[in-house]
Amino acid sequence: MSSLLQCAVCGLPLAEGEREHGTCRRCQMRGEIRDRLAGSDAPGSSSTGPGWGVGDFDLLDEIAHGGMGIVYRARDRRTGGLVALKSLPPGAADGGAHSRRFLIEVEALCQLHHPGIVRVLEAGSAPGRQFLAMELVSGRDLGRRLKSLGGPMPLREGVALVRKVAVAIRYAHERGVIHRDIKPGNILVDDQGEPRVTDFGLAKILHGDHPETLSGEVMGSPGYMAPELARGQSKHATTTADIYSLGAVLYAVITGQAPFRADTPVATLQKVISEDVRRPRAHNPEVDRDLEAICLRCLEKRPERRYASADQLVQDLEAWERGEPVQAPVAGAWMEARRWVRRNPAVTVSILLLVAALAGSVTMLAWVSHQKQLGEALQQALARTVMTDLNRLWDSAKNETSPEKRYLDVDSPTRALLRGSDAPATAGATRLVFGVYTHDPPPDMLAIIGPALVPLEQEVSQRLGLRVLITLRIYGNYQDAQEAIVRGDIDLMRVGSSTYIEAHDRDPGIEILAAQNGRIQGCIFVRSDSGIGSLEGLKGRSMGFVDDSSTTGFYLAKHRMLLAGLRASDLRGGATNFLGNHSAVGQAVLKGRFDAGAASANNIDPMTNSGLREVLRYAEPLGMPWIARSGLDRRMVEAFRTALLGLRDPKATARLGNGTTGFSPAADADYNSLREAMRESLRFDLPR
Incomplete structure (x- = not known):
């Protein structure tokens, strides 16, 4: 294909109206978003609602309402087509945290072109209003479907649905986007039963500088949130947080309820952090051990014990659908005993x-x-x-x-x-x-x-x-x-x-x-028979240290030698001889491996009766x-x-x-x- 017919950024085919720009509309939007994230073009706030217009769209009625925005069913005046239009709530489009997260959601969606992720059509701003136009998915979200069922979905249907969602999340992870709020309410299921992941309002983009997450901030939905997010460690979240949430959705699909439930969100978070999840088979005897093993591996408290990637989860779900063995450890008698012992x-x-x-x-x-x-x-x-x-x-x-x-x-x-x-x-x-x-x-x-x-x-x-x-x-x-x-x-x-x-x-x-x-004290010391009586005498001699982060056995010793006019180049072998702990430095000097050493005085003092002698003692300001x-x-x-x-x-x-x-x-x-x-x-x- 001619380069004139391809986007210069992503390589996708260009539509007729895009060729003069050389880039597709999605990539143009991503450039605009980066400009806004850098602090420019932050719109003010105003109120809108059904009956109002935003840009080229007429708002018809409200579909959903949450802390991260309002979603309307809207009509595009230019085409007459219906769209789902997401806009910040009144007063939030002020360039603050909500506004920045909204722009990050837009950027995340503009990077993702997958049939399992809701498709973005347009993003922009009207006076006082930022908006995101997406395809309108006919159907309802998975949360409402589970509520109407009043119990679990048929196993094969439910597993197939979660597997398709995991495939979409795998695609997002491969492009550096972590969702961080996967739950049944954010999975739209169309009239043909095909799922689409939506609401990237809490997404984390791994590449680039996006300071949207404050340390200690609890982000997500309590019943489906990974323990590390529940502890407020969202800043350090990795793709394994999404693996946990996928497991929580799988749990809901095969049991009819979330892994953890309580009377209040705070109580739910406490359970997520501290309690073991009840086995799916205790809720639904039709769940076999292999499927239960897949679910429980996703829901491990420690991230490193979960599937390392969404791809591994997809492979195990596909293996289960084919009736083949899965990689997740099946909970036999020994594993059940371990869980019981922990409780x-x-x-x-x-x-x-x-x-x-x-x-x-x-x-x-x-x-x-x-x-x-x-x-x-x-x-x-x-x-x-x-x-x-x-x-x-x-x-x-x-x-x-x-x-x-x-x-x-x-x-x-x-x-x-x-x-x-x-x-x-x-x-x-x-x-x-x-x-x-x-x-x-x-x-x-x-x-x-x-x-x-x-x-x-x-x-x-x-x-x-x-x-x-x-x-x-x-x-x-x-x-x-x-x-x-x-x-x-x-x-x-x-x-x-x-x-x-x-x-x-x-x-x-x-x-x-x-x-x-x-009081922590350190010392520079030598063998008693070395003939070295001052720091000046260390020139041309070898010296051992604890490690390159030890206060008494490295930093303060170097500082005192610097004040005495010495440099690392004055020592034979420089300042790179690390022994690992304070006592080991003393033993190395005693045995003649090094001419001198630096370590904690508490460790060296007992050795002064065995052949060591201090040259200089120094102390830390605090313990x-x-x-x-x-x-x-x-x-x-x-x-x-x-x-x-x-x-x-x-x-x-x-x-x-x-x-x-x-x-x-x-x-x-x-x-x-x-x-x-x-x-x-x-x-x-x-x-x-």
Whole structure:
């Protein structure tokens, strides 16, 4: 085809009236939209309704009304044809958030040319009114159809419909558009039974700069919303949020109801976040295990456990329709047991102890004199088994290729088991994730952080009138942990001061709750017999560091050497020798691997009796900060801050290190001197 007959942007054939422009009307509209998103041509507001005209369209009657706009049945004066015309509600077309989202919806639809997505005909603005003209689909939305049925659709018909919707969403994802509000009400079904996805008012365009989503904003419809969206993490949503919603629609189609329902939207969101979904077969016995497995995989709480793409979901739905095996794991007895255990951890522990007691009673009673000792011995044996499993899972997690999976979760019931306490009830609990990073095995970090989490759970629960349970998430390095708090994958975190500064500079919404009151000191040290007596003596010598984000074992050491007139080029091998943790740096210097090292003084002080000697000691302005992710509920943030500042129990703080006996108030400004030192330390790496 001649290039004169093709759009210069998208390559589609040009209509007669488009050839003089060289681009099709859709691409022309996309250019206009980008201009408006950049801040120009923002129309004012006015009121319209049936009987009014918008542009070249006469509004006939209202079809639908929502927070993101009003949809009218309208007539095109030029052709006489009927269209669905969407317009912002009065007062919203003011260039604000509603206006910008409306323009993003238009841009999203202009990118999508698929029979399963409602077709855009025209977009523009009349005085005080932005509008979007779309094809008028004869029929009704899936939500109304399900309501009229009063129950599930015939399985094959329902699965075929959801599969077609998934194909359309796959197409949108391939073009960088995430819908974020897939629900039965946004799926129009025409008179021939063919579905079309509509209402991209909450869409996210992956390519380009579209600051339409505020961190912490809850976006979507509660009953069909992915847990990460329900937690207000819409800014970090990926295509797996749409996978969840497709699974929720599939659930509604095959059971006749949404996965989660409650009396209020807030209560529904709580269920989405914290409760396991009831198996579809419990509502509809005609659902087989394969179809149930597909549905439940979509509805996994953790995004990485869902289908990785809409294409994988489509393939499994097609396999089910052909009667072939599916890829989703079918819920056999073991998987059912796992789900039951997650819902009933306290009862599970009791049963395990009872079974162990019955199985081993003859042997164990020979050396355990009474029931209390028996219970303690069984608990210890069970704890050892759990700890072995945790170490195994930790080794597996560290070998994960995906950074988003390189962690180990230890939930509140498991920690209770390990310390010999009764497991807390989990039904209806609000779950939060607390992140830490360590190079050491999980038992070490559990012993450090675990005792502090117990009183924090209790105090925050009491203050909020909720049952709050904390899952401890352990990362193997600071990079993965920092990425997680920036993405919003974890709610709370204990970090090094420099890691906090780096994370806060990337996402200013991250805030400090409090800082440990223990003073953190670092030192530059050498072997006692090295003959090095000052920083000047490090010239031409090799030096080991902790890692490239350690406050005491990297940044402050470089800053002090810079002040003494040294540069990285003065060191043999530069400043790139990283050992991973503070004690390892000390051991490397002791063994002669490096001439000098920089690390936490708390780790090096015990080694001064074994052959190490300090050259310089320095200190951080504050102890380790405990921080909250951007967008965490304000009541939750303040409850944790108050609980931390009131924490004085030596049993809870003794293992936190650096002489910590509690927490002190802290704010971002308190770290400005360290922030400046970190910036200055960058000059250390520059050549002279």
